[in-house]
Amino acid sequence: MNTVVLALAAAELALAPSIVPPTPVPTAGQEEAATPLSPGEIVAAAPESEWVRIAPEDLLVMTLAPDADGDPREVVIQLMPAPYGEGWVGNIRTLARERWYDGIAVTRVQDNYVVQWGDPNAEDESAAKPLPAGLRTMKEADYVVPFGQTRPRQRVVIMSDPYSDMAFYEAGWPLATRDGNAWPVHCYGMVGVGRGYSPDTGSGAELYTVIGHAPRHLDRNIAVVGRVVEGIEHLSSLPRGTGPLGFYEDPAQNVPIISIRVASDLPESERPRFEYLSTEGATFERYVQARTNRRDPFFITPARGIDVCNAPVPVRRVADGG
């Protein structure tokens, strides 16, 4: 906990409308070097040593049915590292390895909230897909982890989180802490475990991702187990469901999921490779500071503030063997 950062903002790039997009011309006396870098430029300049390879056991490749034009739709999800969501993540790997997910579907798309996928027949006992043996049942206490269990080396913390005493980043993930506990937060693109009314009813067979403003009220109430690192547009641009809670009313609207595989189970040549920017490195700290107070061209009033979901951890795909 070296540095306190009160930081800034939403997507990778500033809103630069089409009407006047030329590169700003420095006026006399201004050096080019004096132009503050954008958050994206700061990340692009990160040394290779600050990028951390994501283990293939922590990547899921979800293949949806092709779209109306026949184009493939692939979504890559990074699973959370222990101790967060540990039991559910184990279940998810089991479900993927048993090929239980193959043939399920996206059944719910609620605007500004979540896209959810699972067994479309889950509610019908006679038709529901039986779950494989050996799944763990997770309990209410598993939604948080004692703060002491987390590595005490957070470099970037955000003291002004309305939902906790402090938000912070650790090993590439946004987290929050209060009452001696820590938990992963529901930001855009995070993946969680659907459950029923009782907190021990979510196995990992039904998952969702956030496609709107961070629903932080779900923190500590539902397990966050991962995040989409590529292809979220295949989920976020799906037609919204018109039933209650955004469920598709006609099963024909469901979007079939062909398969979900753990990347380490794929042949070496088919494994996607991803890296995240170390949240313990100097670049990430500069990135969050730049998002807190944007001074790159276009911005006239720095925000002097940030929320943890507005400074997403940069993740990139790398070429084979890269």
Next chain:
Amino acid sequence: MNTVVLALAAAELALAPSIVPPTPVPTAGQEEAATPLSPGEIVAAAPESEWVRIAPEDLLVMTLAPDADGDPREVVIQLMPAPYGEGWVGNIRTLARERWYDGIAVTRVQDNYVVQWGDPNAEDESAAKPLPAGLRTMKEADYVVPFGQTRPRQRVVIMSDPYSDMAFYEAGWPLATRDGNAWPVHCYGMVGVGRGYSPDTGSGAELYTVIGHAPRHLDRNIAVVGRVVEGIEHLSSLPRGTGPLGFYEDPAQNVPIISIRVASDLPESERPRFEYLSTEGATFERYVQARTNRRDPFFITPARGIDVCNAPVPVRRVADGG
């Protein structure tokens, strides 16, 4: 500024997954009345007197080209009341009345950020659509309003806003204040005025709406002039652009806008009618408190916190003459 509320969360309804969705059965000794209401239930029980009709001069009806199935796509936008965004809102009404918007298009869809519409030829001086005479040029100072100009009757304020000294609600809108100024905040669905690098370059001819986590770094840097009150799914579910900043690379991907009309210019029978829940009433206060600490079934750990974009002001369509 009667009440300080530190509140809670994202969409209208809790995530109630399909796997276990029955209504909870009260156990012996529990009265039905003891079940805390959800935010949606609180709003549904609001007295009619707390719903405020939106003036037809403050509603825009944007008609997109029909979708691939030939279904109509209509988006209704509420313009901000004075003094916020006053000059731009005037320009927008002028542009609509001159029918300048008819035939423009959605040209940009950037995931977790914005959908933007305007003249697809704006960058090509020889082909750009000339703007009507009489538009006002707005300046940097116009992005904020002196806090004293706002009505001092905020009932619900949120003290823990990372981007300001205080967020609050006034006349149905989420706002924030710092340094003696107040400004409308960039939440999901808010509509703003695209501009170039200079703060005085946005006329209202190019507009955008937020389709992701609140990009609060844009507050005080771009003018918020309204919000989508119906049909945002026609924008948020559009295919993401694959060019820089999410612009469509092929003009054939642009989504044509047939027309944008001020509702008061439509024949009485065609005017949509909308109401918002008074942010100065008792129901809105209860709603924000319930979102701050959800105690309705499903929730196990109340958040004890809220951010202003996670407690959107309820808006509803009402029947003709309703």
